[in-house]
Amino acid sequence: MLLLGGMATAGVMFPVREDPPSPDLTGLLGPLRARWREVTVEESPAGVRAAARHRDTMAPAAGSLWPDLPFPSFIETPARLLTMARAYAMTGDARLAAAVATGVDHYRRQVYTAGAAADGNWWHWEIGVPTRLLDAAVLIGPHLTDRRRAALADAVDHFVPERRLADYSGTSTGANRVDLCTVMLLRALIGSDPGKAALAAAALTPVFRYVSEGDGLYRDGSFIQHTTVPYQGGYGAVLLHGLATLFAVLRDSPWRITDPDRRHVYDSVERSFAPFVHDGRCMDLVSGRGVRRQPDGDRVRGRRLAAAILLLAETASAAERARWLPMVKGWAVRGAYEPTGRVAAVLGDGEIPVGREAVGHRLLPMSARAVHRRPGWCAALSMASYRIAHYEHGNGENPRGWHTGAGMLYWWGEGHGDHYSDGFWRAADPYRLPGTTVSTRRLPDGAGPAWGGACPPARWVGGATDGTYATVGQHLYGLESTMEAVKSWVFLDDAVVCLGAGITSTDGVPVETVVDVRRTDAPLTTGAGWAHLEGHGGYVIPGDQRLRTLRGRDQVTLWLDHGTDPVAAGYAYLLLPNADLARTRARAAEPGWARVLVNTGRQQGVHIPSLGITAINFWQAGSTGGVTASAPCAVLVRERRDGTATVTVSDPRRELTELTVTWRRPVTEVLRADPLLTGVATGPALTLAFGRLADRGGGSRTVRVRTSHGARLKTRAARG
Structure with a gap:
């Protein structure tokens, strides 16, 4: 077996097996094949019916296996064969197994054959096709003759040799690495090769490590694939499901995964994936180029994540299962998931409660994403930076996603969990996406490099959060624009x-800020400095800003026009999810509820007296609202009624070796410090000196203090 220990994740070289496989372990692959069937095959009456149709219509010919799927048919033909194999595993119908054996060998001889040139997308040859063919071969077992099994093994060895796992780089990282290891394990199962099983398990090691750049899981919960694309909803779901499968299949075998860093995979459920599922749907802002791939795609992605989490739960701790199962059941109920497999079992278990939507704020600075949840509504923000692409396009997909990283603000109110489903993208104007500020300069389809290559030079992208509230900012550069x-x-x-x-x-050309786009035919009411969309929420637009509106078919667009070639233009508005008409009008009539302290290219900040919140993004060092920062940073101050306060800071640029923040408020003591504090001064003002914020990946650091008012409250309480 390969012992990889604690090798680094980037550029790792893995020794390729030279010795023949140990015969002592060969007999243990039989139980592993049975375990594969137990883990991967779920009851599906619809799948059985589809398999019967595929069997009855299969007609092997020179250029196809089914008349409607001419070769190479890299996806559909192997998928049908796997559907038939799974149906055989459910029913034991030998006719299905025989048809699968014939089909696998036919496809292997005409398309996926040893010595063929891997033309086109590498993924089909190394992952997509071999995974399905090998899976089908394992499921039908002896119905595939030794000769046919050996020929399939030779074909897989041609396209996916062991040396493919020798280096953790290029296209062998993250989810792709997990898929390649799955191929290697399946290859071990059909060829009774313990050495390949050992290689499959050992080569997963770098996937478990947290990364600070490139593909993989990050400490802040980010997941990146294709170097610059947040991808929990696509490749991330593949990675999670693949690892859950391998953990479950290998757990009682000599090749079980024991790397201590596998703990990161379990932690990722609540840190990386769950934050991006709302009402059972996986948000588009972590789904790369796949956002328009299929109708109702967000629910499909949510269902896949739910299935992956339930599978991972089988090897998780009891405490994790107690949290995850209600969470997934809540997604399934609100997302109206089809009750099949593990989801059906959870839905049918009356002992499992229906989990509610979480509350709190999650800021993932390493992937320029944020998710805010409060009772009854949820918002999510998509930005771009020097390390995160404006958008991803490739293989002809998502060619007009240009501005999805220009501060697109998604939000879901009561009863609108499906707001950004397929109907939204079909009708959306790609130059007018909610929350974005965009030059209306016309762009060609696929503007910018493909596969996430379009990254702006911005470094200040991120913010500060105390877990409940947040101030988030983006230095925005337009895509192929001077904006x-x-x-x-x-x-x-x-x-x-x-x-x-x-x-x-x-x-x-004109530059616009899109206040919102709602997929609705509900009445829109406007007044002096406000607008209200019935059943959705309200908007407060103070001062002399002119809100423009457009009603199309089943869609309302609200925006601000900054004119052609603006110079230092600005805007300010409030979004009020779920607000009724009366609350919208009341908030517009109370300009002091949210006081804009400053709104310039140097600082942007607000004060919310009723919440005791002061939130400032310092684009440059300076002072405002009683707060001074010695360098660019984000600061969130929150005063509580009990006389305590928290000061939260971050370094979104990830460059600071030191930072000093002063809050001009009398403070008597520090109640909770932070390991990065290098100096503290209390008294008439609070001064906090931090060191090496650059090492924290843009993460927030919070210090809790007692104000002079709090000290007086404490003294009164002590006196009785």
Whole structure:
């Protein structure tokens, strides 16, 4: 077996097996094949019916296996064979097994044969086709003759030799690495090769390590694939399901996964994946180029994540299962999942409660994403930076996703969990996506490099959060445009404060900020400085800003026009999810509820007196709202009624070796410090000195203090 220990994740070289496989372990592969069937085959009456249709219509010919699927048919033909094999595993119908054996060998001889050139997309030859053919071969067992099994093994060895797992780089990282290891394990099972089983398990090691760049899981919960694309909803779901499968199949075998860093995979359920599922649907902002791949794609992705989590739960701790099963059951109920397999078991178990939507704020600075949850509503923010692409296109998919990283603000109110499903994208104007600030300069399909290559130079992208509230900002550069701006969002209990400043462009076309786009035919009411969309929420647009509106078929668009070639233009507005007409009007009549302290290219900040919140994004060092910062940073101050306060800071640029923040408020003591604090001064003002924030990946650091008011409250309480 390969012992990889604690090798680094990037550029790892894995020794390729030279010795013949140990005969002592060969006999243990039989139980492993049975375990594969137990783990991967779930009861599906619909699958059995589909398999019968495939069997009855299969007609092997020179250029096809089914008349409607001419070769190479890399996806559909192997998928039908696997459906038939799984139906055989459920029913024991020998006719299905015989048809699968014939079909696998026919496809192997005409398309996937040893010595053939791997033309086109490498993924089909190394992952897509071999995974399905090998899976089908394992499931039908002896119905595939030794000769046919050996020929399939030779074909797989041609396209996926052991040396493919020798280096953790290129296309052999993250989810792709998990898939390649799955191929290697299946190859071990059909060829009775313990050495390949050992290689499959050992080569997973670098997948478990947290990374700080490139593909993989990050400490802040981010998951990246294709180097620059947040991908929990696509490749991430593949990685999670693949690892859950391998953990479950190998757990009682000599090749069980024992690497201590596998713990990161279990942690990722709540840190990386669950934050991006709302009402059973996986959000588009972590789904790369696949957002328009199929109708109702967000629910399909949510269902896949649910299935992966339930499978992973089988090898998780009892405490994790107690949290995950209700969570998934809640997704299944609200997302109206089809009750099949493990999901059906959870739905039918009356002992498992229906989990509610979580509350709190999750900021993932390493992937320029944020998710804010409060009772009854949820919002999510998609940004771009020097390390995260504006968008991804490739293989002809998502050619007009240009501006999805320009501060697109998704939000879901009561009863609108499906708002961004397929109907939204079909009708959406790609130049007018909610929350974005965009030059209307016309772009060609597929503008910018493919596969996530379009990264702007912005470094200040991120923010600060205390886990409940947040201030988030983006230094925005337009895609193939001269447009530049700074944008901030402050996420609160019942509102999002949206600020923009320094909006400048020389493209010769108008620049717009899109306040919102809602898929609805509900009545829109407007007044002086406000607008209300019945059943959705309200908007407060203070000052002399002119809100423009457009009603199309089943869609309402609200935006602000900054004019052609603006210079240092700006905006400020409130988004009020679920607000009725009366609350919208009341909030518009109370301008002091959210006081804009500053809104320039140097700083953007607000004060919310009723919540005791001061939130400031310092694009440059400076002072505002009683807060001074010695360098660019994000600061969130929260004063509580018990006389305590928290000061949360972050370094979104990940560059600071030191930072000093002063809050001009009398403070008597520090109640909870932070390991990065290098100096503290209390008294008439609080001064906090931090060191090496650059090492924290843009993460937030919080210090809790007692104010002079709190000290007086404490003294009164002591006196009785």
